[in-house]
Amino acid sequence: MTESDEMKTIMDEVAACRRCVLHGARKRTVPGEGGDHARIMLIGEAPGYNEDVQGRPFVGRAGAFLDELLSSVGLKRNDVFITNILKCRPPGNRNPKSEEIKSCTPYLDRQIALLAPATICPMGNFAAGYILEKFGIKPAPIGSIHGKTFRIKSLIMDARIIPLYHPASAIYNPNMRNTLLEDFKNVAE
C-alpha cells in the first residue's frame, strides 16, 4: 500500500466514523488535506460551520488568514498538510470534549505517523495540549509557548513542534496577527 493509499484509507474510515456523538449532527467529515509529501503539518481544533459544509479544513475566515500566513512565507496549501484534532464539527463550535478528543485522535496519530512531518504546528490550546502531551512534553498555555521550538527525537521520529496561536484569534486582534506572522517565519525556516 502506498502512502497516499493509506491516507485515503484513513479518510474513508473518518467518513464512516461513528465513534462519538459528533457524527449525529455533521454534514461532512473534515479529515484534512494537503500535499502527499508535506513536511509541515498544521493542526487546528475542529471544523466550524463552513468546514462542515465543504468537508475541507480552514475554509472560513480563520482559513483566509491561514492562507495569508502561508503566502507570507512563500508557501501554498499543497506544501503543507492541514487537519484538526476533531474531524467533525462540535455543535455551535463549542469546545471539544475530552471523550471526543480521545475517540478522534487515533486518526490524527495515524496521519502523523504516515506523513512523518519535519515540523508539526498545533494551533491553539487544544491542539497544543494534545500534541505536546502525545510527545511527552508538559503542556503549557499557548500564550507562553507560541513560536517556540520543541525538538522530538527518537528512534522513529525526528521532528520539531512549533505551537502557534489559533488563526481565528487574530481575526479581531491586530497584535495577534503580527505575532502569528512573526511566529510563522520560524515555521518556514
Ligand code: URA
Ligand atoms: N478552526 C479550526 O480549528 N479548524 C478549522 O478547520 C476551521 C476553523
